[in-house]
Amino acid sequence: MNVLIPAPLRSYSRHRRVEAVGSSLAEVLADLDRQFPGIRFRMINEQERMRPHIRFFVNGAQTFDLSLRLRATDELVIVQALSGG
């Protein structure tokens, strides 16, 4: 599926738009980590919780559920809090 990586995590992925596979949000994040080692820990903490400055949107709708079932046609947008002004 299409995954949009926020700019502050682009040092891992190099690209804004990347492809990842998985039938759940957790699996897609695991696949991202396989491709871009270290990126998952920037989004998910040691307690397996979403970091509070990172949010996930599937087809434009926010989700907090790592077990959310996903289809290959879905689009995942990862959003990070930005401070610049």
Added chain:
Amino acid sequence: MNASERLVVELRRRIHEVSPKEALSLQARGAALVDVRESDEIAQGTVPGALALGRGFLELRIEEAVPDLGRAIVAMCSTGLRSLFAAENLMRLGYETVYSMAGGFSRWKADGLPVEVPFALGGPARERYARQLVMAEVGEVGQARLLRSKVLLVGAGGLGSPAAYYLTAAGVGTLGLVDHDVVERSNLQRQILHTDARVGNSKVASARQALEALNPTVKIVGYETRLSSANVEQILAGYDVVIDGSDNFPTRYLVNDACVKMGVPNVHGAVYRFEGQVSVFWPGKSPRAGPCYRCLFPEPPSMEEAPSCTEAGVLGVLPGVIGLLQATETIKLLLEIGEPLVGRMLYFDALQGSFSELALERDPGCRYCGDGCSFPGYIDYERFCGRPAE
């Protein structure tokens, strides 16, 4: 009987006329009362809630003002003659139920029905705001509302510059500017309020100079201070809308928390490299409350987790795009038109040339705006983020 008299007789056969009292009753049931008199006549007084469209541009403006062809319309003029001609044209445009008010505004007043004297703009103001006065969504009533409005801009930098310029140009009556910083040459690539000659001056003073040159009728209130938990409520008090154009997380959370507590909409914008975010955080919006910034991001990241634009850079025009979206949202809020970005975020990617729209959820368990919560107080984030709020 001459030709025009014959035409009036003919129109009276085709157009349903109503008395002023019947017009008032129709208006109360949802009909649009359209005042087709000239602006100098309307300035003397009109019916409360009437759409002051005038006769000259009626056919061009009516669809914006009354987009539903099924909505009943009562045309009103001074004596009930011009409204007959107007009503006929409205029917030809496709409006299904159109009335003409017999006796016009003269009879309305004679019947002792309610009258309001609309706010009247002076000649220079009418000329300055002409392009937005012609739009029914603004008009003289909307312009009067803008002129009475007070908007606080937190930060006179990349986001604050374009927002301040356009709000000043639009005639927002009072613009507050909070910034403790001075103009540096490295600001000038994006902070267009400031100039090379004003490097070293306070940003508030520099901004005031630029904005007063653009529109001297706008009142600029400067706050050359850091926003802090000690002064935030005092500074925000009395403003209708707050625009967050700050450049650090401590200030963003302070602005959010104060806006939640004080019930003020927070027009949020943030930028980084080639990307930007815009939303309106307004838990106090009626009837459907939106999320606050903390519903989306409950806690700020550490410095390591979120590098600033100082370190990562920002495309100079990016805060221009985002700041103007903030100004647009602000004007929509002030005029109560359109669909504000409450519960939605626009994510702009300049390199892709694309916007993503994301639906934001209100968190009923949010510590600041959640159901039944009481305000927990302001939090000093300096120790997390490594720099003070500004």
